[in-house]
Amino acid sequence: MGASTAYYLKQQYPIAQVTLLDRTQFPCPLAAAYDLNKIIRAEYEDIEYMKLALEALEIWNVNYKALNLSSPAQLLDPNAAKARFGSIFRNSNWTGVEKCTYNPQAGWGDATAALQGVIQAAIDLGVEYRVATVAKVMFDMHGACTGAETTNGELLTAVNTVLCAGAHIAKILADSAPDRPEMHVGKRLVAAAAAMGAFRVPEDEMGKFEDALVLVQPLGKYPGETIPPRPRRLLKCTHELSFTHSIYHEASKQTISVPPECASQQTWRQDIPQGLKDEIQIVRNNIYGKYNETLEPEYYRMCWSDSHANLALAVHVRC
Template sequence: MKAKTTTAMAIQEKLTSYLIIGAGSFGASTALALKKAEPDAHITVIDRTPFPCPYAAAHDVNKICRGDYGDLMYMKLAIRSMESWTADPLYSRHFHNSGMLYAYDDAYLRTIIANWEAIYGEGNAPSHLLDLTDAKQRFGGIFENADWSAAERSLWSPQAERLKHSPVMALMATLPAESLPPGDDRVLKCMNDTGFSNNVYHEPSKQKLSIPPSKVSQLTWSQDMPQVLKDELRTIGQELHGGLLSKLVPTYYRMCWDGFTPNQDFIICAHPHAQNLYIVGGGSFHACEFLPVMGDIVVQMLRGELDGEMERRFAWDRPNDGHNSHFSTLQIEISVIYGVRRAFDRDST
């Protein structure tokens, strides 16, 4: 019996267990990748509510997956991720190829083209530049009356056999904005990509921290949003689609709260002081695009096999130069700029 007990204890010591806090894009992808890499491991995932958590940034309807990054590292990651989004049955049933039209400044669009050609060779970029007049006349003329006066050029990435709806739109004009085409639900989604902070004094750390409001209605789909933000979304809709939206009234709104790093690089690393504690976060409004590959990156980090550039850029103490999402999103204190502190009270109703 003693020998059997010793053997059982030895086996138990070899078994690995993981506790994952948060079941969003990072947590869910990590749990799946760990189970594939270590089938015998015991993995527990904890979240704020039963799955899916309606407060999570990943639980939304305005997720855009694209490869057009001005940053070459993220473009390569996006290509890997897109292979799963389009071919893996686990992900492809949730992915809709609509194509994407950018209306940005010329220099940024040329950077995207250069990155594509660095990967696929000169002249082989899957995206190409369009004159604004040409862009407005395409797609059945649905953007003919759109106000794109702030854009120099537009970039079209064909991803679908046939364009049944408008493409995803990204426009840098009065406000950084995006729009998703209506799917089978016939719901058009418009997004204001300006970033906000909601700073509240945190007594244990004696400093102000930006945290989401505690009111459930200000974390989920509702009408509970300051009027000034509703007005901005209406402006965005007009700039993107012209008079097509003049008679439409939004059914509901949502403010999407996410961990945002200074340069939109993720944090995927060991905690510098606590043993066996690892930080995976800082989604910065674009981690969801990499859901199929994010867990693999975490497993590589745990095994010490992370690519050198990723290890440096995803580290706890890395430099914060540059910006790596498609918008250089500003962090604006919402109560100061818009005077809506009373709208973001600490009521938990």
């Protein structure tokens, strides 16, 4: 969000000074967009999010260009779907599935490369990129935002400030204006995470995935999704049941969800709770059955973002 906002602002207002702040040199490995891959689709329950997805897909040369046009998606019988897309899903646990939605124009994109490309394109337009961690946004005596303060105490003033801090938004705003509840996110947003694992597929088993698709399986106790291992032989499985990490924010007298402070728990490592690792294995088993039961995750990650969803689980993540 921050990278694309900076890009389009500079594109629309070429003479404006646009500065993009992030915690590390780009692309920041702590960002949710720093990932093996992300699913690109328009099939979302939230109509506003679907509109944004369709707008983005139009840029990716998708054929249908407005909500009032027909979608290329098809409804398939589960058995027909398994037969159509090879044997990789033949042992999938599709209990309760009556129909499958297949969209030939959905897929996945290289998330990290895309993030890096957008930031570089913004810099090429003249956006200034600065390495800094935002601690607070600043306000004048009238309550108007005047810029940001970094964790090392540097004050950066701006006529307009756009806060695209994802899962950190709630805490930044609470730290910035603890006595102004109208500035807090309240029930509008919550910092939530999904656990994911990357399974290394042996070269001689890659043929199994020749016809494999991106699969989103939202049913049951362990809703999940998977993205095929091409081209780096890393099969990604995500447990889609979001969870929170709540703390009590003393200054603003409220409980908020925040990501863990440990960087190793937000990047591709082994450092996530065992319970989450077990859930990823269950997701893999539900999607692929015994087809890939010998594969072990090479990396795990808790991917944190801001969410509108109702969350069913809260965990305390220890460093």
